[in-house]
Amino acid sequence: xxxxxxxxxxxxxxxxxxxxxxxxxxxxxxxxxxxxxxxxxxxxxxxxxxxxxxxxxxxxxxxxxxxxxxxxxxxxxxxxxxxxxxxxxxxxxxxxxxxxxxxxxxxxxxxxxxxxxxxxxxxxxxxxxxxxxxxxxxxxxxxxxxxxxxxxxxxxxxxxxxxxxxxxxxxxxxxxxxxxxxxxxxxxxxxxxxxxxx
Amino acid sequence: xxxxxxxxxxxxxxxxxxxxxxxxxxxxxxxxxxxxxxxxxxxxxxxxxxxxxxxxxxxxxxxxxxxxxxxxxxxxxxxxxxxxxxxxxxxxxxxxxxxxxxxxxxxxxxxxxxxxxxxxxxxxxxxxxxxxxxxxxxxxxxxxxxxxxxxxxxxxxxxxxxxxxxxxxxxxxxxxxxxxxxxxxxxxxxxxxxxxxx
Numbered sequence: 001x002x003x004x005x006x007x008x009x010x011x012x013x014x015x016x017x018x019x020x021x022x023x024x025x026x027x028x029x030x031x032x033x034x035x036x037x038x039x040x041x042x043x044x045x046x047x048x049x050x051x052x053x054x055x056x057x058x059x060x061x062x063x064x065x066x067x068x069x070x071x072x073x074x075x076x077x078x079x080x081x082x083x084x085x086x087x088x089x090x091x092x093x094x095x096x097x098x099x100x101x102x103x104x105x106x107x108x109x110x111x112x113x114x115x116x117x118x119x120x121x122x123x124x125x126x127x128x129x130x131x132x133x134x135x136x137x138x139x140x141x142x143x144x145x146x147x148x149x150x151x152x153x154x155x156x157x158x159x160x161x162x163x164x165x166x167x168x169x170x171x172x173x174x175x176x177x178x179x180x181x182x183x184x185x186x187x188x189x190x191x192x193x194x195x196x197x198x
Numbered sequence: 199x200x201x202x203x204x205x206x207x208x209x210x211x212x213x214x215x216x217x218x219x220x221x222x223x224x225x226x227x228x229x230x231x232x233x234x235x236x237x238x239x240x241x242x243x244x245x246x247x248x249x250x251x252x253x254x255x256x257x258x259x260x261x262x263x264x265x266x267x268x269x270x271x272x273x274x275x276x277x278x279x280x281x282x283x284x285x286x287x288x289x290x291x292x293x294x295x296x297x298x299x300x301x302x303x304x305x306x307x308x309x310x311x312x313x314x315x316x317x318x319x320x321x322x323x324x325x326x327x328x329x330x331x332x333x334x335x336x337x338x339x340x341x342x343x344x345x346x347x348x349x350x351x352x353x354x355x356x357x358x359x360x361x362x363x364x365x366x367x368x369x370x371x372x373x374x375x376x377x378x379x380x381x382x383x384x385x386x387x388x389x390x391x392x393x394x395x396x
Binding site: 156159162169172179 | 217218329354356357359360361362363364365366367368369370377378381
């Protein structure tokens with residue numbers, strides 16, 4: 001089986017890779033993730049995922065790997081991207097915006113194939129319905145620290161489950177790696193699962 | 199904070215309790231879970247969840263605890279309950295039935311309150327859409343062993359994510375403990391979260 005370079009420092013993506021048992025190595029790609037005006041959330045997510053893959057290819061300076069995978073997860077409310085929060089106060093404002101409403105979680109996945117030199121990029125979108133957050137549950141959640149480093153300032157696989165009424169789409173996509181989409185992208189780009197799956 | 203007796207040997211429910219950080223003790227309730235004719239899947243799940251709570255109350259022989267929680271998760275396809283599989287062959291047949299179709303995952307939650315002597319029972323229902331499973335991915339999944347002890351012979355939080363197209367409802371409900379519902383049941387039955395949440 002061919003190792004996949006995972007262009008991500010997200011612990012959740014790394015956990016999913018471990019669970020899948022696919023051979024891989026981690027090479028985080030540091031890129032500028034400042035949200036740009038004029039791009040839809042979907043196009044911005046795709047741009048970021050591709051940029052992560054390209055950054056790793058650049059960092060490898062000519063040594064072309066067989067597979068590189070990058071992803072970008074973001075939250076869009078009324079088609080406006082919510083940035084990751086840098087402070088507790090920013091997280092509070094972000095969660096207040098999401099309170100009692102539905103938003104989109106978009107995860108773009110980019111896969112580079114060394115054989116074709118092509119980057120395949122696709123997205124998984126999930127709708128997440130938040131309950132109303134009163135100030136008590138909001139402060140409690142901020143105390144958990146889960147908002148740190150998380151798109152939308154919450155972690156669906158964590159305690160945020162207490163105020164999420166329902167989702168429509170891919171749970172793993174909200175966590176950061178839409179498993180079904182990832183599986184299909186590998187398959188359709190000719191990844192050799194060997195004795196693993198096929 | 200008042201300890202909750204968790205009437206379940208499900209490791210996933212225990213993990214959620216640990217994540218929530220609520221004081222609790224585990225007293226698994228061994229009951230007969232044979233599916234009965236004539237009951238809807240929803241009513242059967244409720245009956246099982248309540249039976250688990252009642253069994254724990256019986257086992258405690260008169261010492262009335264403040265809180266007892268029991269739950270039951272089952273899969274219904276066309277309103278027929280799929281039993282847990284006892285063998286690899288049963289799991290294969292069960293997964294073949296789910297292939298390329300949608301099914302319901304019902305988790306009934308029963309909460310006994312020592313103060314009121316009441317058992318509150320509610321359900322969370324989630325629709326899960328399976329992709330088509332060809333024989334290769336089916337045999338691979340059977341090899342993972344995830345089917346063992348699982349309602350519907352799959353674990354959504356595990357590798358089954360590779361063939362689940364989408365869900366509508368509560369992810370944690372499919373895992374076995376619908377977090378939002380559980381949070382509301384405790385709150386509305388007068389559980390004192392202390393400094394924890396409220």
